[in-house]
Amino acid sequence: MSRTEEQGEVPVGGSLAHRVPDLGALELLLAVARLGSLGRAARELGITQPAASSRIRSMERQLGVALVDRSPRGSRLTDAGALVTDWARRIVEAAEAFDVGAQALRDRRDSRLRVAASMTIAEYLLPGWLLALRAQRPDTAVSLHAGNSTVVAERLLSDEADVGFVEGLTVPTGLDSVVIAHDRLIVVTAPAHPWARRRRPLAAGELASTPLILREKGSGTRQVLDAALGGLARPLIELSSTTAVKAAAVSGAGPAVLSELAVGEELAMRRLVRVPVEGVSLARDLRAVWPTGHRPTGPARDLLSLTRG
Template sequence: MTDPVPAVPLSHRVPDLGALELLLAVARLGSLGRAARETGISQPAASSRIRSMERQLGVALVDRSPRGSRLTDAGTLVTDWARRVVEAAEAFDAGAQALRGRRDSRLRVAASMTIAEYLLPRWLIALRRERPDTAVSLHAGNSLAVAERLLAHEADLGFVEGLATPDGLDSAVIGHDRLLVVTAPGHPWAHRRTPLDPAELARTPLILRETGSGTRQVLDAGLTPYGGLADPLLELASTTALKAAAVSGAGPCVLSELAVVDELAAHRLVSVPVAGIRLRRDLRAVWPTGSRPAGPARDLLSLTRGTSR
């Protein structure tokens, strides 16, 4: 097998595209002044650029006279080469614009359940005002599932809640959230006069999100010093299902404060204070390591800043 020929870097004598476009304008218009106006620069700047290109190439390109500017023989040859270079650059630019247009035509978002249900709708409405032609798809799942979709290139931007950034992803903290222990009004905990002891919370079977969710991660970490979580009373995969179970009186539940605002206000659920543990978590935007969000993903990220509880 033949070894590949190593790439040779461009010579420092190759002019930049702006200089080549100016030379083409001089050739077409027959006047350095008119070429300067067409390319949006002053005549002295155009003269300086032509002289600089002549020094760079080591040959005279333009004969100047009171009647106008005329290409030398070398200038005519260089102009032929310049035309091909500029045409190739224009084709490159058109292709790059097409790629950006393709990227900007859609946005795939993956978000953990709490963010997907309680925060993303208003962010997406705001994005719609800025980018009405961008089609947005949303996949809601737990934090582990969000990370998997990003790493499989099935999402352009993700949002998770938890203690740390998942492996293989970069992140930005966009806000904070609190977890609350809640029960139906008829549960004994709803009538406590003192905060709940963490050890009692740890040994009590709770209605919980599944393993892999940000809520479960934070609760696991907070109760590890107290023996860890007891086996779940129920293990459910959506915030709506957890709330319904708690409201029905099935047992105590741990949920995002974002998720239970209405139920607390209507007294369908009661918040139970817990002493000695901090059930607070970061809300993060996440994306694959080394690839900053661009286009609609960058715009959506900018709309999320300052989310907090």
């Protein structure tokens, strides 16, 4: 305690927070005025009487005036205490209005969730996460925009999405991220394709030099594959969704490289065949992303929690 406070004088200068009692102390003073007893005020606020006494004494030292006269018959406000109580009532009412307004902002934020996700995550992971989120937040309206990783970044940076999910090799500039899952790209063909009958794994160089059914530039799948192989041949076909690439491969149009997440059913039903590859790793991280310095809150935070669960 400073010498000024020991002498019962009000400190001059400094921030307002150091000169004005906190809301808890003001609420206690209002309760004492209403109930006429420090003990009853303490019980109403869920604190002990010694804690209440200490808080009143601290407020008196802070303001430099006596606020409450204590006696065996109860607690009575001093003239200064009555005046401070009037001021305290206005502050508490203003704080209550502030709280109502803040809650309205939270309710508006929580009433919607805008998600942007790259295609594989949007098609094969997000439906389950969003169903789980609906069980937690049935009143939150969710919109989902699916596009490649570049589009996801653009929507986040233009405030058109609250949280995003990408599959690319790197985190787009201006975004923070966290890894929420792992994935692997695999080479697949229709059963009639010559690669489906290979006895030896496909060499990375042969894969790189072969025209493939590919996603468009800017997609996470294309970025990972291009970086792993050090370049790709001109695409056999270039398509804008995982589903379209898969359908083209099933039809026998040519080999494709797709996420393991996307082709489980086709492999099990033998509509596609997995072609082993040696000399290259096609593993990748799946990430949740958001604008730098603005970590998700509300429904976006809850969705992020579900993805990592």
